[in-house]
Amino acid sequence: MNNRLNSVSLFSGGMGIDLGLEDAGFSIRFAADNMSAAKETIAYNRPSLPLYGEDIRLLTGNEIRKMSGLGRDEIDLFVGGPPCQSFSTAGRRLSLEDKEKGSLVFEFARLLDETKPKAFIMENVKGLLSASVKWRELPYNNNGKVIDELHGSLFRDLCKVIQEIGYSIGFKEINAADYGVPQTRVRVFLVGYRDGRSVTFPEATHSRDPSIFTPSWNTVGQALEGLDFDDSYCVRFSERKAYYLKMIPEGGNWRDLPEELQRESMGKAYYAKGGRSGYWRRLSFDKPSPTILTEPNNASTSLCHPSENRPLSVRECARIQTFPDNWRFVGPGRDQYKLVGNAVPPLLARRLGCHIAQEITASSSINSTKKTGII
Numbered sequence: 093m094n095n096r097l098n099s100v101s102l103f104s105g106g107m108g109i110d111l112g113l114e115d116a117g118f119s120i121r122f123a124a125d126n127m128s129a130a131k132e133t134i135a136y137n138r139p140s141l142p143l144y145g146e147d148i149r150l151l152t153g154n155e156i157r158k159m160s161g162l163g164r165d166e167i168d169l170f171v172g173g174p175p176c177q178s179f180s181t182a183g184r185r186l187s188l189e190d191k192e193k194g195s196l197v198f199e200f201a202r203l204l205d206e207t208k209p210k211a212f213i214m215e216n217v218k219g220l221l222s223a224s225v226k227w228r229e230l231p232y233n234n235n236g237k238v239i240d241e242l243h244g245s246l247f248r249d250l251c252k253v254i255q256e257i258g259y260s261i262g263f264k265e266i267n268a269a270d271y272g273v274p275q276t277r278v279r280v281f282l283v284g285y286r287d288g289r290s291v292t293f294p295e296a297t298h299s300r301d302p303s304i305f306t307p308s309w310n311t312v313g314q315a316l317e318g319l320d321f322d323d324s325y326c327v328r329f330s331e332r333k334a335y336y337l338k339m340i341p342e343g344g345n346w347r348d349l350p351e352e353l354q355r356e357s358m359g360k361a362y363y364a365k366g367g368r369s370g371y372w373r374r375l376s377f378d379k380p381s382p383t384i385l386t387e388p389n390n391a392s393t394s395l396c397h398p399s400e401n402r403p404l405s406v407r408e409c410a411r412i413q414t415f416p417d418n419w420r421f422v423g424p425g426r427d428q429y430k431l432v433g434n435a436v437p438p439l440l441a442r443r444l445g446c447h448i449a450q451e452i453t454a455s456s457s458i459n460s461t462k463k464t465g466i467i
Contacts, residue, residue, distance in 0.1 A: 097449055100160055100207070102148060102172030102200060105130050106421060106431035107137070108413060109171055109215065112441020117449050118169060122160035124148060129423025129431055136422045148199050153206025167207050168452055169445075172200050173215035173436060197250055205257045210452050213444060214282040215436050218265060221247050221280060259284035262291025266440070269380045270296035273437040274310035275412050277383045281444065287455050294447040312398060313377030315411045324407035325425030327389045334401055336372050336391075342398045343376030345369060361392065374398060381412045386433035387426075406432060414439035 096119040101110050104123040114120060123134050124144040131145045142159040144151055157163065174196040197216070204212055224242040254261050261284040268277040271294075283291045302308035329337060336357045340348050346358060346368065355362045358371055370393040375381055377398045388395035388403040395404045404412070406421055409432045416438070421428040 097168040097452060098160075098162055098166055099169040099171060100156055100162070100167055100209070102170075102203065103174055103196070104134060104143075105173070106133060106415070106435040107419075108415065108435030108438050109173070109213070109441040111415070111419065112436065112438035112443075113169070113171065113445040115438065115442040116445025118445060121162055121167075122156055124151060127427070127430075129421075129427035132422040133420070133428075133431060136420055148196060148203075151203065153203055153208075156203065156207055165208070165210075167209040168211065169448060170204055170207060170209040170212040171214075173434070174200055197246075198253065201250065201253045201257065204254065204259070208286065210287070210455070211285050211448055212259065212283065213448070216280050216282075218278060218280055221263075221265075223247060225249060254282075254284060258288075259286055260288045260291055262293075264293050266293070268437050268440045269300070269309045270298055271440045271443045272298050272310055273380075273412075273414055273439050274312055274315040275381045275384055275437065276309075277437065279436070283444075283448065285451065285455070289451065289455065292447070292451075294443050297443065309380045311378055312375050312381050312412065315381070315414075316377075316408060319407065319411060319417075322405055322407045324405045324410075324421075325428055326405035327387075327403050327425065327429070329389050329394075329396075329401070329403060333372075333389070333391055333394070337374060337394065337396050338401050340372050340374040340396070342374055343379060345373045346371040348372075357391075368392075370394060372396075375404075384409045384413055384433050386430040388429065388433075409433065413437045 096117055098121050099110070099113050099118040100122040101107070101120060102124045104110060104125045105127070107123065110120045110123065120141060122142050122144070125131060125134070126145055126147060131143060134141060134143050144155070144159065200214055222244050223246040225245045251261055261282060263280055263282045265278055266281055268275050283293070285291065296306065298309050299306040300309055336349065336353065346354055349357065349372065361368060361371065370382065371391060373382070373394045374396040375398045381395070385393050385395065387393070388409065395409070396402070397404055406425065406428045407417070409429065410419070410421070413432055413435055414437045415432070421431055
């Protein structure tokens with residue numbers, strides 16, 4: 093008999109959140125993603141896992157139950173991170189006007205309604221909180237801080253839909269470094285329960301400012317320790333990028349170049365007021381990594397190895413994301429970077445999963461006791 097809680101996953105990608113939930117005691121019963129590399133990666137690592145590989149907008153709750161083998165009220169947790177490009181504060185935040193990606197947060201809500209799990213987790217970028225239901229010609233700064241009547245309207249609509257379905261909902265901006273991940277990755281997590289209970293989040297396990305109760309953030313050096321053999325894909329810097337990065341010390345960035353080279357290498361970006369910390373960035377063994385991205389060889393968001401003149405490899409990125417070494421990423425190298433960079437770090441997912449499992453189990457125990465007439 094399987095006493096583990098059951099979870100189903102949408103927008104599964106590299107399955108970071110699912111691996112963490114497995115460690116927290118959940119049994120992953122269904123995955124869905126239509127990216128070729130994601131499908132290949134899931135099939136390679138979990139060949140027996142039911143996988144839906146078509147357009148999520150064609151998926152139904154009945155199909156999820158059929159493929160997962162789970163009956164009514166047997167889905168404990170529903171998880172997913174709809175594509176976030178439409179809500180990122182970088183670029184044109186098209187929101188719902190991005191027909192391919194912007195509306196997928198509401199597809200998550202639709203399938204939540206059709207499957208009625210006991211709880212859900214949705215993950216996304218911080219820009220989801222301020223995104224509009226429609227794109228408008230406004231001069232967003234680098235932090236997306238333009239405020240008008242549409243500011244946050246998409247998020248408000250999403251919360252309203254989920255509450256009308258019958259779920260409580262809470263959200264929190266979480267820095268993965270606060271939960272032991274060697275990376276200062278900040279994302280928004282939405283959590284809710286069908287029984288209407290108030291949403292809480294697990295206490296942080298690590299801190300920028302350590303104490304006798306809370307250790308310091310973990311570092312890149314700790315993440316890469318023992319990685320003696322790495323045959324994973326590693327993209328290259330162009331000759332121009334490598335020329336400038338060779339001059340950057342460990343833990344440094346563009347500010348460590350002579351002023352004339354700063355202007356020469358950055359062009360118009362040199363005169364910008366913000367958003368430049370990633371230019372010509374070399375990581376430090378003694379600090380957490382910044383957010384692991386999908387393209388570590390970009391000049392403005394470089395993830396240069398601390399001591400070598402190259403970007404981080406796929407496996408090094410996966411280590412910093414806390415993927416286990418036995419989890420293999422499949423497909424073109426650049427797609428492997430996307431799978432790693434878009435994933436929820438498994439260690440963070442485990443912390444969330446343990447907390448939510450306790451909530452679900454406590455709720456089930458109370459309901460069982462009520463039925464027996466004890467209280």
